[in-house]
Each structure stands twice: as structure tokens, then as C-alpha cells.
Amino acid sequence: MTFDPLSVLRRNPWFARRAPALQERLCAEGLVVRLEPGQWVYSEGDPDTGLCAVLDGALRLEVAVDADRDVLIGLAQAPAILGQSRRRGGGPRIVTTRAQGIATILTISDAALDRIAVAHPDVWKDVSELVYGELDTIVHFAAQLLLLRPRARIAARLLQLASDDRVLARQSDLAEMCGLTRKAMNDHLARLEADGLIQRGYGAVRLLSAAGLTRIARGLS
Template sequence: MKATVAMTFPGGVGAGSARLRVLDRSTWFAALAPALKRELLDRAVVRRCTARSLIYAAGSAPSGLYAVLSGEVRLEHSAKSGKFAFYQALRAGDFFGLLSELDQSPRFSDARAWSETTVLQLPHAEFQDLYRNSSAAREAFVALICENLHTTLGILVEEHSAPPRSQIAHILLMLFSREPAELREHLKLTHEAIAAMAGVSRQTTSKVLHEFRGLGLIAMQYGKVSVLDATRLRGIAEA
């Protein structure tokens, strides 16, 4: 299924101070030289995606580097067994799609707009031109893939060492802390999504979440979770 995109805006995005503020939430982007920031933004386009639409599909050819400006993007992957494995949620300021651009491999996962979402896209041709002809851009892209690798390794270590209660508490806190204050009331997150992120069964996830609700740490509605006591939840995450 193709991505459903409402509008595409070419060029000129460097003048948007609001977009710059969003992208500067990324420590990687914030550390770039001003000239390189301008170069990336001048070559990029802004795309508005409808809820549940595909930005790109697993197995497709590289289509560029992306950053979330608003909304939420979920990276989804299905194992050969057919088991669905949701493994990452991306929000404003997060970059994605770099690996396939660097090694020219097919996309590993689906990238899906989970809600009405706006993304910045550095198209494939523009990315490759920068990577081949700008040493500053090339070094920056390598630094970003290294940052992503460290993050992934950290998640794998946590998944294999922490008990389910700690993992799930950590996931809730991580997602809660990344949301703007006005959007924190309800995290749009299903039990299945939390289970996939934690690498545990849905049954285990449901048991832990109901325990947290009984302790007054969270509130739950269908498909949504509210964090009520971040301090006590952090104690469980760090135990």
C-alpha cells in the first residue's frame, strides 16, 4: 500500500523557525554547523501524511532521510513467522530512514504515520549528492548512524537484563517524557505495542499494566495510557 500524502511543499523550509525549533530537539541536528543545517533544510521537502498511511514500506528502495515535525511515526516489522513486531515510536524531532540510504539496502520496516503527521524528507537524490560531495554532511550522517546504533544496543541490553515490570515502567516514562506537556494526558499506546517494545508477551504486559493501575501509577482507557505518578514509576524502572 502506498503512502497517503495530503500535500508536498518543496524548498524554502529553512525559513521556518518553528521547524528549526522542532528539529533542534534532536541532539544530532542541534550540534550541526549552521551552514549544514541550512543546506539540509533547503534541499528538503515537507510532507503531510494522513493517519495510518505508509511513508515507506518494508522491502522498498531507499527514498531519503526523514524527520518527524509533528504527529507520530511508527516503525513496524513482521518476522518471517508472520508475527507482528512493533519496535519503535518516533515523535517530533526524531530522524529515521538513514540506514538504507547509507548502504542502499531495501527498507527493513514499514514507516507508518500513526496520526495526522508532518515529516521533513531529504529526498534520495539530494541525500546521495550531499553524502558523496560534502565531507561535512558525510561525517554528520555517519555520526547519526552511530548514535542510532548506540541507542539500539542500549535497548537490547535493557530488554535482556531488566524484568518486565522495570522494562514497561521505563517505556512509559520514556514516551511520557518525550511528549509536550499539553499532550501528556493520554499516550496513544496499545498493550500490543508496549509488549513489542518490551519484548514480552501481551499477557505479561496486561498483567503489569493492571498492577500499575491498581497502585495508582497509571490510568488506562482503550488504546491510551496516562502516567499519574512518574516518581514512583521511575523507582520501579530503576529497581
């Protein structure tokens, strides 16, 4: 299957705010890569940085807790864009990213960003805005883990992860991201499904009522 990066990424809020000429240049300079399940994109600590856009499927975002353990902190589904750059004071990669299943991505290296910056010097400000958005998401996720009850936490996480009302995650993945046991996650998802708010499938959860999940996440239901 082939993908038109421009049409996919224009559904991304950050990308949609960029000038049309910059949108086209980002896609032209990027490299489309098809990934097999579990295939690495980059690892925590890698010196090579740049942007990564998800055209299809999902990427796992993992962080090392110690030498023997990694924790899943998030999923990036199409049309998500993530990454960073060392060109303006950034450091090496801070997460490990690999394919959740079969996925297609567009990678835009620092060298490509340098070329783009010749005609679009504000691209570095744009990248900083993207990184700020990622940080904002992480901070709110941490607050949810600390403050929300499990049912509200799950609802908030499903809303945050969903693309086109679907979350490409196994129940074990959701349990890990919400700090719950698999059994507890299964019980909560079963109740949400019985309430008509979600539909569970193989390796995915479909959101049937974003409004209902929002009420739960806000403690109103």
C-alpha cells in the same frame, strides 16, 4: 495545521548539534508530508534511502519476522529523526515505517543529501552519527528485553519512547514492544497508574513521574 520544521527539529539532540547553516539547509531540502493513520512511509527492503524527521505524531517501526508476520519494534515520535543512506556503503531500508495516527514528517532523500554535501561535505559523517545512535538504541532495547523484569522493562520502554512526557501508543502496542501479553501489560500499567507514575488515555500514556519510572527501570523500586 502547519509546522516550522526548524523549530520542531531543534528539540532533537542530534539535529541541535549540527551547525545552524546545515540545520537550515536540511529543512530547506526536505519535503513536508502529511500522513493518514496507517499510511506507509517506506518498506523494509526499499532501495530508496534518506532521512525522515517526525514533525508531529508518531511513526511505527516494524520488521518482518517471516512472510506472514511483522513485529512492532519501536515508535518514533516528534521530534525524532531516523533513516540511513546508501551513498556511503549502506543498504536498503531495514524496517517498515508507517504512521501510527495522523502525522506530519519531513523527508530528506539521498539526492537532497548529495546536494547538501556540496556545501556541507561533513553531512555524511553526521548521517553516520545518526545511524550509530539508532543502533545504540536498538542494542540497549535488546538488552532490556533479555535482562529486565516486566515492570522494569515497561518503565524503561516508556522512558525511551516518551516525547514531552507522552507516549503515543495503545496498550497492545506497548505489549508487543515489551514481549508481553495484553493482559499482563494492562495489569502492570494499572499498577503504575495507581502508584501515580503514569496516566492512561485513549491511544496514549502520559508520564507523571520520570524519576519514579527511572528508579523502577534501574531496579531501585
